[in-house]
Amino acid sequence: MRLLALLVLTVSGLSAQAVRPFKWSGSINVPDPVAVTVDETGAVYATSTTRRKVADLDIREHPQWIAADQALTSPIEKEAFYKRVMAPGVLRGPQGSLKDHNRDGSVDWRDLTVHQERIYKLVDTDGDDVADKLTVFAEGFNPVGGGIAAGILYHDGWVYVTVQPDLWRLKDTDGDGVADLKELVCTGFGAHIAYAGHDMHGLRLGPDGRIYWTIGDKGANVTSKEGRRFYFPHTGSVLRCEPDGTGFEVFASGLRNVQEIAFDDLGNIIGIDNDADQPKERERLVYVVEGSDSGWRCHSQFMKLNSRWMRENIWQPAGAPDQPLCFTPPIANYSDGPAGFLHEPGHALDGTLRGHFILDQFPNGKMDAFTLEPTADGFRMTGLRTINSGIMGIGMSWAPDGRAYFADWIGGYALDGKGAVWRMDVATQTDPVSKEILSLPLSFAVPKDRLLALLAHRDQRVRVNATLRLDRLGAWSELLALARDPKQPSLARIHAVWGWGMGLRHGKLADLHGVAELLTDDSDELRVQLLKVLAEGKMPPGNRLTKEGEIDDD
Structure with missing residues (x-):
């Protein structure tokens, strides 16, 4: 099977590129995968969504709710809003992707609970370097107002999963491949309906032993286990806590929708943030400094060119005209649809990719690599190049053997029930x-x-x-x-x-x-x-x- 996959890559023209991914999931279909992680044994866990837009709604399909949505400050308020404006008999019929999913003759808030998210576990049982077993590790995650399973991390026997409004951790205690222990780590994420895809994602283990992740501009309104309140309902953030959920903090804010983050050798956090689709505006390569505010607010999306974001050039690197000094500017304007993101840890990929940052871009299907050089108070991007194209890669993760795995959405933005997991085979001279x-x-x-x-x-x-x-x-x-x-x-x-x-x-x-x-x-x-x-x-x-x-x- 592996020989056939490599032949397909050669025919499609990928052989001349720096990275030749291998379809590790083989003939197994992984429906609409978003993120992946790998445990010590090499088993891969993939989040799979069925809720995108059909249950985790997109405000662009419901513009009559924009003003009310911007006034929401917590997931509890959002649930109450849905139950009010989508009470049985209020809506006259389907709107966009919102339909009578439970077929009870009424389009109402109960239809938001029909679709469930799943976590799949893929295993290569016969050692031929191709997955041959797929099991549903966990499923559900479908509350009213809930988001999609957009982030996943294996750490110390637990599988951490981000599904607004919650961060969960799951464990299989009896070895049957199915999670039988489910713990809520923290909750309070996703105050707004906002744009689909602006979810909670990007789970990473930090070098300080804490769990880090991101939330898009649907916002956060969290009370920690110690009773501290973190009120950031109108902006995207980088978040962290201890593995058991204690010590929750908002590490940085003012972001729009950083999908995944990466740590360099000195523990600096780097990410790539999506743009707001305004004329001449671009996505941003960001250095996420503790306590920083990058300037984005959810309402900027709807103010368009009249927002501070555009009028004061907050989206541009330092030095742009009229730029306020209270916000942290990006390193550079770069990318088109940033998604999965990794930092090569110094001994996983060979040759010219050592120490590089690697980015999956969706939906253009390009994978880029670059390095960062320190400057006086930040970084400068160097060596940018495309190392692969043709795969709609999303979330990425390292495996113990030094190979990088990534989810393949297959196709455009719409749900189609298709997907795969690919592996980058570049590590041939690792310790x-x-x-x-x-x-x-x-x-x-x-x-x-x-x-x-x-x-x-x-x-x-x-x-x-x-x-x-x-x-x-x-x-x-x-x-x-x-x-x-x-x-x-x-x-x-x-x-x-x-x-x-x-x-x-x-x-x-x-x-x-x-x-x-x-x-x-x-x-x-x-x-x-x-x-x-x-x-x-x-x-x-x-x-x-x-x-x-x-x-x-x-």
Whole structure:
């Protein structure tokens, strides 16, 4: 089957391109997939939508609701709105994609609960590099006003799924390929109807051990497990929390619809945001800084050229006329329909793709690669080129063996029940240590000394994995000692700071002995990372920060 797939690629003209994807799902149809993730065994989980526009409505098909929709501030208000304007007998008939889906003779809010989202699990059971088994791992996710299953992440035995208004995590505890444990991580996302596709997505594991994801400009109105309220109902955001849902935060806001994010080697978050379809406006390559506001508000969509977004050139890179300084400008105007997004971790793809960012663009079917070079206060895009074309790729994910997998929507925007999962086979000279470590569950014991050595591994994923394991071992003193050693590689010291910071953030450190020395280290980057973890940490009893370069631990 693999030979046939490669022959098809050659005939279609893809052989001359830098990447030759292989249709890993083979003859299996994966209906309307949106995002993918891969576990330690190589099994692929794919989200599949049936709700796009038919249950997760698009305001463009219901313009009479625009003003009322813009006044909504929470998913609870949106549900109440639907039940009022779509009460039985109110609507005279179908509107756009909204129809009598339950065939009860009435087009009403109950029709919004008919279509369900699914999570599929694909497995290669015979080891021939082609999936041969498809099971429904989970299904449902169909409340009134709910969105589509647009984001997915496997981490530590759990499958995290974003479906507005909720972030869920699922687990198969008996090994039958079906989730039997379902936990709500956090809720409160999707205040507006807005545009279809402006969903909650982009799940990623951060190098600090937290779960990160994105929400489009349908907004968020969240009360955390600790009782803190985060009121961002009119804008898109990057979000994060601990794996169990504690410590929820809005990391950055003012975005329109960043589909997926990627972390560079220093933990900087990069994304590509969709444009508002205005004359001359373009999508934006964005550096997502903690606490930043990129300037977009949902109502800007309907004000068109009269919005601040257009009049004050907020969509343009820094230096545009009339641009307010209170918003963070993009790195560059770039892309056409950005979707799946990855950062090559330094040891997954060979040759000229090492260290590149890789973007799927939908619906033009192009896959681009580029690098970023640091500037005074941001980045500059370099080396942009198209490495593949012809596949309607969406969500992307790395596998333990260094291969990248991505969902194929097949066709245009409309639901058609078709889809596939492709794999990029470029990694031919990778270190077997990467696959060895990344194929082990986090519960598997690895010697502490080996984990400390792996903090210097050239694969970012291995460094993060080792950091998480060391935190679980409570090896914070060893991590701090490595961070303080100037003979250690720079990235190893930075990951050690992040690992030590996990212990500090969780309130597990007894003291701060040795930290003051790091605040005067010669490495600017190390000092920056240390200040970040100190700022969000829980100070041990009897310890306090006094002034720069000094920690009082009496």
